[in-house]
Amino acid sequence: MGHHDLHQAELPPLAIQFPRSDGSRVPYEVFSSPAIYEREQERIYRGPTWNFVALDVEISQPGDFKSTYVGDTPVVVTRTPDGSLAAWVNRCAHRGAKLCTLPRGNATSHACLYHQWNFDSRGNLTGIPFRRGQKQMAGMPPDFDMKAHGLQKLRVDSYGGLIFASFSDTVAALPDYIGNEMRPWIDRIMHKPIVYLGCTRQFVNANWKLYFENVKDPYHASLLHLFHTTFNILRVGMKARSLPDAGHGLHSIITATRIEDDNSSAAYTAQDIRSMNEGFHLEDESVLGYVHEYEEATTNHIQSIFPQLVLQQIHNSLVARQLLPKAPDQFELVFHFFGYADDTPELRELRIKQANLVGPAGYISMEDGYATELVQRGSLREGKSSSVLDMGLSQPDQQDTLITESLIRRFWTGYQALMAL
Amino acid sequence: MTPLDQMLLWFELYSLQERYISVLDNDQLEAWPELFTADGHYEIVPKENADAGLPMGIIYCNNQGMMRDRILSTREANLYEPQTYRHLVSGLIITPTDQGMVKMSANYVVIRTNQEGDSIIYQAGRYEDQVINTAEGWRYRSKRAIYDTLRVPTLMAIPV
Numbered sequence: 001m002g003h004h005d006l007h008q009a010e011l012p013p014l015a016i017q018f019p020r021s022d023g024s025r026v027p028y029e030v031f032s033s034p035a036i037y038e039r040e041q042e043r044i045y046r047g048p049t050w051n052f053v054a055l056d057v058e059i060s061q062p063g064d065f066k067s068t069y070v071g072d073t074p075v076v077v078t079r080t081p082d083g084s085l086a087a088w089v090n091r092c093a094h095r096g097a098k099l100c101t102l103p104r105g106n107a108t109s110h111a112c113l114y115h116q117w118n119f120d121s122r123g124n125l126t127g128i129p130f131r132r133g134q135k136q137m138a139g140m141p142p143d144f145d146m147k148a149h150g151l152q153k154l155r156v157d158s159y160g161g162l163i164f165a166s167f168s169d170t171v172a173a174l175p176d177y178i179g180n181e182m183r184p185w186i187d188r189i190m191h192k193p194i195v196y197l198g199c200t201r202q203f204v205n206a207n208w209k210l211y212f213e214n215v216k217d218p219y220h221a222s223l224l225h226l227f228h229t230t231f232n233i234l235r236v237g238m239k240a241r242s243l244p245d246a247g248h249g250l251h252s253i254i255t256a257t258r259i260e261d262d263n264s265s266a267a268y269t270a271q272d273i274r275s276m277n278e279g280f281h282l283e284d285e286s287v288l289g290y291v292h293e294y295e296e297a298t299t300n301h302i303q304s305i306f307p308q309l310v311l312q313q314i315h316n317s318l319v320a321r322q323l324l325p326k327a328p329d330q331f332e333l334v335f336h337f338f339g340y341a342d343d344t345p346e347l348r349e350l351r352i353k354q355a356n357l358v359g360p361a362g363y364i365s366m367e368d369g370y371a372t373e374l375v376q377r378g379s380l381r382e383g384k385s386s387s388v389l390d391m392g393l394s395q396p397d398q399q400d401t402l403i404t405e406s407l408i409r410r411f412w413t414g415y416q417a418l419m420a421l
Numbered sequence: 422m423t424p425l426d427q428m429l430l431w432f433e434l435y436s437l438q439e440r441y442i443s444v445l446d447n448d449q450l451e452a453w454p455e456l457f458t459a460d461g462h463y464e465i466v467p468k469e470n471a472d473a474g475l476p477m478g479i480i481y482c483n484n485q486g487m488m489r490d491r492i493l494s495t496r497e498a499n500l501y502e503p504q505t506y507r508h509l510v511s512g513l514i515i516t517p518t519d520q521g522m523v524k525m526s527a528n529y530v531v532i533r534t535n536q537e538g539d540s541i542i543y544q545a546g547r548y549e550d551q552v553i554n555t556a557e558g559w560r561y562r563s564k565r566a567i568y569d570t571l572r573v574p575t576l577m578a579i580p581v
Contacts, residue, residue: 103469198475200467203572230498280497283486332572337477352476353483356491361465361479361577367500369575 008043011420018416019386023409024393029383031207031376036419037328043419044307045071045325048171050157050164050178052309052322053077053087055336057161057196063106063121068334069324070165070308075154076100077163078121081108085158087165088123088151099151123151159183160190162309162320178305179245185253185303188294189313193341197351200335202360206372208323208331209415214368215304216411218242218254218402219391224371227363232279233288238299240402248417249410250306256402257298287356287363290315291347293340306414314364316347317354329376333369335359422517434515434525434552437559442508442529445579450495453580454488458555461485462563465581468546471567479577491580501578506543507532508581522562525550529566531581533574544570544581 014035019025030036045051051070054077059066065078067090074090076099092099092112099112099119109126111118118127125146133139154165157174164174171177178186204211214220218240222229239259245251282288290299293316301313310321322334335358339351358365379385389412392404399406415421422430437456444452457463466478482488509530516524526549533543546568552559566581 196475198467198470198473198477200470200477200479201572202576203574205575224500226500227494227498230494280493282490282493284484284490287487287490352481355477355479356481356487359479360573360575363494363499366576366578370501373575 008047008420011039011043014039014421016421018412018421021413022393023412023416024389024405025386026389026412027384027386028379030421031210032328032380032383034328037325039419040325041071041073045073046167047418048166048168049307049418050166050171050174050305051307052162052305052320053156053165054163055161055194055196055320055338056158056163057194057338058104058336059085059163061106063108064104065100065102065107065110065121066104067100067102068322070154070167072325072327074098075165076110077156077165080121085156085163086122087154087156088119089154091152092117093119093125093149093151094128119151123153125149125151160186161194162186162190162311164309179247179251181243181245182251182253182303182305185301186305186311189301189311189318194318194338195341195343197337197339199337200355200359202333202335202369203326204331204333204369204372205329206331206369206376207329208325210372210375211323211331211333211368212304212307212411213408214372215302215310216252216254216407217405218256218407219405220371221300221402224367225364230280231282233282233285240400242401242404242407243399244407244410248306248414249407250414250418251304252407252410253303254300254402254407255298255302256300257296286350287353288315289350289354291350306411312358314357315354316350317358318351319358430517430523431513431515433559434523435513437552437561438510438513438525438527438548441561442510445581446506446508450492450579451489453492454485457485457488457561457564458553459485461488461561462565463488463561463580464564465566465568465577467571468567468569469571471565479573480580488580495578499578501576503536504578505534506579506581507534510548522551522553523559525552529581541574542570543574544568546570546581 016027016029053068054066059079062079062081065076067076075087076090077087080086090098090100094115094117097112097114100110109118109120116129120126128140131140154167156165159174159178239257241255243253299315303311308323312319312321318338320336324332326332339348357363389405389408392398392406396406441456463482464478465480470477511528513527526547528547531544532540534540546566549565550561551563553562
């Protein structure tokens with residue numbers, strides 16, 4: 001997807017100015033403006049994007065469904081009787097009631113509880129009570145067209161076991177949208193059958209873009225998250241990557257990899273983690289164990305696929321994080337945990353144990369939500385002021401580093417194009 | 422077991438539970454792991470996963486050392502807004518088993534107050550516990566906090 005794919009109808013200008021064109025200055029009002037939030041719903045979530053909604057394995061059987069969101073629009077994603085995927089806005093075509101009221105389940109049809117209008121798992125209208133009236137009383141008009149009154153449907157497709165939905169008829173095919181630079185990194189994680197292990201949720205009083213900046217910000221990792229430092233856990237010889245996609249720059253991948261690895265060794269254990277003799281120590285270092293599962297011994301893989309997905313591998317913890325905007329100053333994160341179908345019991349136990357590292361109580365992540373809230377609070381009355389994103393600015397092509405804000409700058413230039421700002 | 426024995430047992434376990442919430446609510450976090458056996462388990466899981474038989478939660482410790490690590494990290498490593506918990510616990514049900522272990526369940530609500538004095542209902546849920554009598558008294562061999570409040574507000578720094 002190149003910039004030309006981002007073109008949409010012209011919009012009246014918002015009185016919001018980005019002081020520079022390179023994404024290095026971001027006016028704080030984009031994190032609190034209701035007008036910006038409204039435009040995002042139209043131009044991003046209902047615009048030419050693919051939005052992560054579920055893992056394939058969450059709705060593996062015909063009739064399985066899951067209630068979720070594209071932006072702040074409630075949608076339902078389903079597995080139809082022939083095994084294909086469907087998605088529709090969760091709003092009855094009759095009078096607008098929320099149709100599906102369950103978070104997940106299995107059903108071959110969905111009836112609105114208000115007047116029992118009935119829809120199949122593809123969102124087609126299949127039944128209307130008293131359609132032909134009763135006892136000579138008129139029902140629906142004779143020319144009422146059932147086909148024209150289905151649910152509002154979204155395009156839906158999956159890549160590597162990740163399901164995405166789109167409101168757009170013009171968005172590129174999903175593999176092209178993900179792009180040549182990003183696909184190999186998804187393939188790396190999703191290279192064999194997975195098992196869904198449950199989800200956890202976190203609600204943060206901050207704008208969703210502050211979290212998107214956070215997952216494109218390798219600079220903060222060792223400064224905000226002091227777990228490794230406090231416990232004297234040396235991370236020697238890390239090789240780093242900070243790569244954007246080559247098109248709009250809205251997707252990215254950050255990795256950290258041990259370079260002294262012997263790829264032939266089957267498993268890394270906690271013994272690999274060397275601690276110094278002073279200061280604090282973990283009694284049980286198994287939480288930082290690492291079983292070698294991939295060609296490259298990457299301990300951190302943080303990949304954002306704009307606008308709703310962050311695919312994560314931290315040690316042996318595997319998560320698809322769904323990022324959902326709720327209001328200008330609120331977002332929700334849904335952490336979809338998974339393992340591989342061929343996990344040994346020990347490896348499965350390690351994945352459960354390493355949930356301690358990530359999420360709202362994560363040793364190396366709990367600060368992220370708090371940090372975004374601090375920005376939200378600190379900048380609320382400073383809408384015309386801007387953040388400063390200059391780290392690594394003089395060497396924009398340097399990608400083998402974690403001390404850079406280049407991915408955030410790329411995000412903002414892509415965002416401006418998409419939002420016509 | 423006579424009705425009087427049952428009543429005494431209930432009061433002993435109620436006291437354990439009161440001790441448990443007291444150390445968490447009054448900044449005696451280092452005493453929290455000591456209420457477990459050395460091989461004790463502690464986990465916090467959302468109700469939606471527990472009901473679906475899915476294992477994932479937000480904190481998981483399978484020995485007392487991991488619990489001490491959690492408290493040390495809370496004290497020394499992690500950054501979060503200073504805060505206070507108040508636990509309200511009700512509905513304690515005890516079920517003795519043949520092996521000397523007693524199963525316990527109870528409801529809990531945690532009210533969290535930040536440094537500006539704002540209090541929120543932070544988490545509602547239930548405890549599913551297994552306790553055994555040791556030389557030091559009753560201790561948790563397993564404690565699962567299964568929470569109804571699925572969207573964790575901002576972060577969790579202190580166990581519930």
